[in-house]
Amino acid sequence: MAGTRVLSESAVLNTWIARLLANEGWREPAAFVDRADAMDRLDLHLVGAPYGDARDRAERLIEAMEAIDRDLFDHLRQRIRVGEGRQALSPWLGGAVSPGQHYDALDALLAGVLAIDEPEIDDPSPPPEMVFYQPTPARHIVDGIRRASISAGDIVLDLGSGLGHVPMLVHVLTGARTRGVERHPAYVDSAARAASALALGGVSFVAGDAREARLAGVDVFYLFTPFLGGVLRDVLARIEAEAASRPLRVVVLGPCARTFARMPWLRSDDPDPSATDRIVVFRSSP
Numbered sequence: 001m002a003g004t005r006v007l008s009e010s011a012v013l014n015t016w017i018a019r020l021l022a023n024e025g026w027r028e029p030a031a032f033v034d035r036a037d038a039m040d041r042l043d044l045h046l047v048g049a050p051y052g053d054a055r056d057r058a059e060r061l062i063e064a065m066e067a068i069d070r071d072l073f074d075h076l077r078q079r080i081r082v083g084e085g086r087q088a089l090s091p092w093l094g095g096a097v098s099p100g101q102h103y104d105a106l107d108a109l110l111a112g113v114l115a116i117d118e119p120e121i122d123d124p125s126p127p128p129e130m131v132f133y134q135p136t137p138a139r140h141i142v143d144g145i146r147r148a149s150i151s152a153g154d155i156v157l158d159l160g161s162g163l164g165h166v167p168m169l170v171h172v173l174t175g176a177r178t179r180g181v182e183r184h185p186a187y188v189d190s191a192a193r194a195a196s197a198l199a200l201g202g203v204s205f206v207a208g209d210a211r212e213a214r215l216a217g218v219d220v221f222y223l224f225t226p227f228l229g230g231v232l233r234d235v236l237a238r239i240e241a242e243a244a245s246r247p248l249r250v251v252v253l254g255p256c257a258r259t260f261a262r263m264p265w266l267r268s269d270d271p272d273p274s275a276t277d278r279i280v281v282f283r284s285s286p
């Protein structure tokens with residue numbers, strides 16, 4: 001039985017290889033999603049495939065695809081450095097926004113483009129009421145930009161910014177000045193290095209507790225449920241105090257939406273402001 005399965009994995013690999021060689025559209029630099037799909041399939045069938053010709057050919061195809069991706073990432077990084085990031089990334093930004101916290105090809109593309117190193121963290125268990133690092137799926141960042149109408153004149157603060165891809169992508173796509181505050185200094189260092197390598201002068205990161213972050217001048221606050229309970233209440237009270245001096249937008253993802261939805265000083269046009277599986281935008285009441 002095992003021999004039959006091994007043989008059939010080789011046969012399936014050969015079928016995929018033949019298809020990829022018959023239609024080489026995946027060689028187009030912009031065909032990132034096609035390459036990602038093809039590599040997933042080849043990887044899947046490589047797991048059970050025996051050593052031999054099919055395996056070698058599949059591995060060579062994967063290497064060719066990875067090389068095209070590396071060139072694409074270099075090209076996009078160069079466009080970002082000269083201020084053309086929005087136009088350069090636009091082919092991948094359309095489409096419907098599926099709810100949920102899964103990741104997709106846009107996340108894989110941005111991982112290659114932003115090239116943020118993930119450091120080892122000494123204390124992986126966060127203190128009570130604080131949440132560990134998990135990145136916002138990129139499609140939700142794009143959705144938040146659109147629904148909160150973030151533009152070049154805005155100052156945006158990501159409270160609990162992790163490795164910083166929200167401030168970086170928001171700046172690249174809108175020109176807004178963006179900041180992140182994050183309790184792990186090692187994350188802040190990685191984020192700052194990545195932003196500097198992309199010449200993102202309008203992006204900055206600060207190591208510290210969001211309860212003590214500088215909020216002056218911020219127009220848009222972003223929170224992907226970085227904390228809960230008393231920590232969230234303290235930060236909320238500080239944002240409310242800021243709302244006394246200017247109109248604010250608060251963009252949230254995850255369970256913290258329920259807390260924001262209960263605040264009488266915030267309103268939302270969203271049909272379900274307590275939704276936890278997609279972006280919800282709140283505006284301070286005048």
Ligand SMILES: C[S@@+](CC[C@H](N)C(=O)[O-])C[C@H]1O[C@@H](n2cnc3c(N)ncnc32)[C@H](O)[C@@H]1O
Pocket residue numbers: 126130131132133134135136158159160161162163164165166181182183184187208209210211223224225226227231
């Ligand atoms: C769910 S992750 C969100 C990361 C990022 N905002 C994003 O959306 O991709 C939450 C982040 O908040 C950070 N964090 C938790 N409590 C914090 C606090 N009190 N002050 C600053 N950062 C905090 C965590 O270390 C983690 O990186």
